[in-house]
Amino acid sequence: MGKRKKSLPKGDKRRSKKDIIKQVVNFFNRNTTRAYNHKQIAAEIRLKTPEEKSMLPVILEELSDADFIKQVSRGKYQANATGMTLDGRFERRSNGKNFFVPDGSEDEKVFVAERNSAHAMDGDRVKIQLLAQRKGRDPEGEIIEILERKQTRFVGTLEVQKQFAFLVMDSKVLANDIFIPKDKLKGGKNGDKAIVEIIEWPERAKNPIGKIIDILGVAGENNSEMNAILAEYGLPYKYPQKVEDAANKIPEEITAAEIKKREDFRNTLTFTIDPRDAKDFDDALSIKKLKNGNWEVGVHIADVTHYVQEGDIIDKEGYNRATSIYLVDRTIPMLPEKLSNGLCSLRPNEDKLCYSAIFEIDNDANVKKYRIGRTVIHSDRRFTYEEAQDMIEGADGDHKEEILVLNGLAKKLREARFKKGAISFDRHEVRFEIDENGKPLGVYFKYAKDSNKLIEEFMLLANRTVAEFIGKAKKDQKAKTFVYRIHDLPNQEKMENLAEFIRRFGYKIKADGSKTAVSQSLNHLLDEVSGKPEENLISTIAVRAMAKAVYSTDNIGHYGLAFDYYTHFTSPIRRYPDMMVHRLLTRYLDGGRSVSKPLYEEKCKHSSDMEQLAASAERASIKYKQVEYMSDKLGMDFDAVISGITEWGIYAEINENKCEGMIPIRDLDDDFYEFDEKNYRLVGRRQKKEYRLGQEVRIKVARANLERKQLDFALVEKEKE
The missing domain is CATH 2.40.50.140 (Nucleic acid-binding proteins)
Incomplete structure (x- = not known):
């Protein structure tokens, strides 16, 4: 009796040669620049049976003969895209x-x-x-x-000669400097920091031709350099006077009629907890004990949209900026100071208008019920994080009992979040002690303590609750368009690369599995590396494996926080998406219809893009101050750890101040070093000496280039290897 043929899985049918040719052609039309072997192509077009797989080599030969594809090496084919x-x-x-x-x-x-x-x-x-x-x-x-065109404006330092000038750029995105005719100088002098716009680049000319848009000041001066960083990223460095004027015309008085429309919290204990140097207090907490033993906790957020009307001059400027920017030595606010530090700031001993989420919470931090609405509050006290932390750690102070209750509830909320799979990226922030001229005198690190986490948990609770309130549609109803803060699952390939990388240090991680299993494995890794020399390196690479959080009208949840629904509601003074959320809340609470999804998706994308630009400018200002701080330490030795390996050199981070510099590969003159990208290392061709990520090294500060925001180090040989 003959063998029975295996039947195809239900629903599958064997594909004909004609079908497979069509799929191969479509595959190479989509993937024009890389070469693929038989196995890769079979997997991509999902060939399953031996019969289908056996047809593939024949088809590839035929397509190669027809010059549709070409064999670039044995068994590897690529689209023949010449002229495409x-x-x-x-x-x-x-x-x-x-x-x-x-x-x-x-x-x-x-x-x-x-x-x-x-x-x-x-x-x-x-x-x-x-x-x-x-x-x-x-x-x-x-x-x-x-x-x-993406960019036509550039920032740099002027070199002025008798009949003409050049702009020497800070960031080397062009191979050549910009030529500026004498009549386009706008009063610019040699050594000035300036913004120049390219007006033409003749086909045969080596240099583009530009005109000066603005003079930022003398190169090297703190204000000039900070404004140059903002201008380099296309961010505003001054506030339009007409917008300031519009803000100054807003009445300060809160009318009795307005108070009557709102829930009154002025007789409920309310306070703010913020950084020592904060001026814009956009959130406050209220707390009172209920008769049933539960706690009523109010998260009160500045009611910015009461003062800023959609489409007015202040709103348009706020939308264009989309976020406040925090450079090392200054804040560039999204809204005029009259609003951000005055009318909308929840300062103590003043009546203020708020948008609030009010929770009834039991002693185990379970939310029994909540309500969302507009309120009026009166903050009794302004605490710094340090003052609140001192009380948490045992010191006496005003409203200590209430702060301890809130801290206990926050810890339980946090614990519940981590059980559901939230990820703990508690990384330190580099901060500078700066004199009145902006010169950095010292470096210190800011760590999140319990007082920071207390505020964080109640802000997360409010943000999540508002997102659920709108996003969880009732049965047989469609959810209305809303602004969500979303965070996708980590990239699988990046997670596998992370797992492979940390194995060199003796650590393990789950690169796949359930969301909770992967996130708990990540948290375990971050706990394990805490306090170790490789902590900063591994946590940085782990962060890079994560997707970026963005704004969107399509809710996919927030992976890092382990929330199915999340938005930004709690910082409308400094983030435009929070203003959008406040307006949508008002509209939907009043029974309004859903807004245009494409319009709001466009606004979400703009907000995400501006957030990324602001973050880049913030990092550039830190880098500038690090180089400035190290510029008087030339020739000094420091212990460091290798933080990056590239084909052009080794990046190393100084342990005591986290300043990063580069050792150019041309300076490694004891051997010819080759870059092993897969294993994150440089290997000497003759002596096989290697430099790898995370390796401890001793360095000397060789050069500090403020224009390029670049530190160069030299390796110092240790007595004992």
Whole structure:
């Protein structure tokens, strides 16, 4: 009796050769820049049976004969894309190694030589034509059209000569300086920090031609440099006078009619807990004991949208900025000071208008019920985090009992969050002691203590509750459009890379499995590395494995916080999405219809983009102050840990102050070092000496370049290796 043939799984049918050819053609049309072998192609187009898999080599040979694909090495095929045009993003490098990134294919970069760049700027949307690929070389292209300019304004220092001037740029995104004719100088002097706009770049000219937009001050002065950082990222460095004037016209008086519309909390104990130097108090807590033994806790948020009307001049400026920016030595507010530090700031001993989430909570931190609405409050006391922390640790003080109750409830809320899979990224912040001229005198680290976590937990509770209130639609009803703060699952490949990397240090992590299992494994890792030399390195790489949190109208939950629903409701003074949330809440509480989803998705994307720009500027200001702080320590030795390995050098972070610098590979003159990307290391070709991530080293401060925000280190050989 003959063997029975295995039947295909139910619902599957064997694909014909014609079907498979169609799928292979579609696959190579989608993936134009990389080469693939039989196994990879079979997996991508989901060939399952031996019969289907056996047809693939024949099909690949036929398509190769037809010049649709080409065999670039034995068994590896690539789309024969010579002459094919693609749209995407241009990435410019000052060393001439420019790249094109096709739309939807971040990992498939195409090299663009400077001669083929058509003077495209970094970030421009362009159209390229793929060139004939040379054997063993990466794909190469030529820009044939600039579709959209990303940036035309640049920041740098002026070099003024008799008849003309140049702008020498801070960030080396262009290979050449910008030429400025004498009549476009706008009073700029040699050594001034300036913003210049490129007005033309003739085809055969080496340098672009520009005109001065604004003079920021003398290079090297603190104000000039901080404003230059903001301008470099296209962020505002001054507030328009007409917006300030509009804010100054807003009446300060709270009318009896307005108070009558609101729930009155002025006789309930209320206080704020904020940083020592804070001026914009946008949240307060109230607490009172209920007759049933439970606690009524109010999270009161400044009612900014009572004062700022949608579409008015202040609102438009707030939307454009989308966020306050926190540089090392200053805050650049989203809203005018009259609002941020005055009308809307929940200062003590003043009546203030709020939007509030009021909770009835039992002693185990279970929320029994809640309500959301507009209120009027009167803050009894302004606490700093340090004052509240002292009481938590045993000192006496005003309202100590209430602060201890809130702290106990916050700890239980936090514990419940971690049981559900929240991730604990309690990382330190680098801060500077700065004199009146902005010069850094010292470095210190800010760690989150119980008083910080107390406020954090009640803000998280309010944000989550507001998101659930709108997002959880009633049965047979569609959820209305809303602004969510979402955080996607970690990238699987990055998690596997993290697992592989930490194995070198003797740690393990679950790279896959249930959401809770992975997050608990991450928390265990972060606990294990706490206090170890490799802590900062491993926690940084773990953060990079995570997706970025963004704003969206499509709710997918917040992975890092382990919340199914989450939004930003608690900081409308400094974040525009919170203002959007307040307005949507008001609309829906009043029975209004759902707003336009595409319109709000566009606003969400703008807010996310501005948040990223602000974060980049904040990091640049820290980097600048680190270089400035180290500039008088040239020649001094420090213990450090290798924090990065690249083909051009080693990055090392000083243990005592977390300042990072680079040891250029050209300075490693005891051998010829090769970059082993997979294993995060440099290896000497002859002596096999290696430098790897996390390795402890002794360094000397060699150079401090403030213009480039760059520290150069030199390795100091230890007596004992």
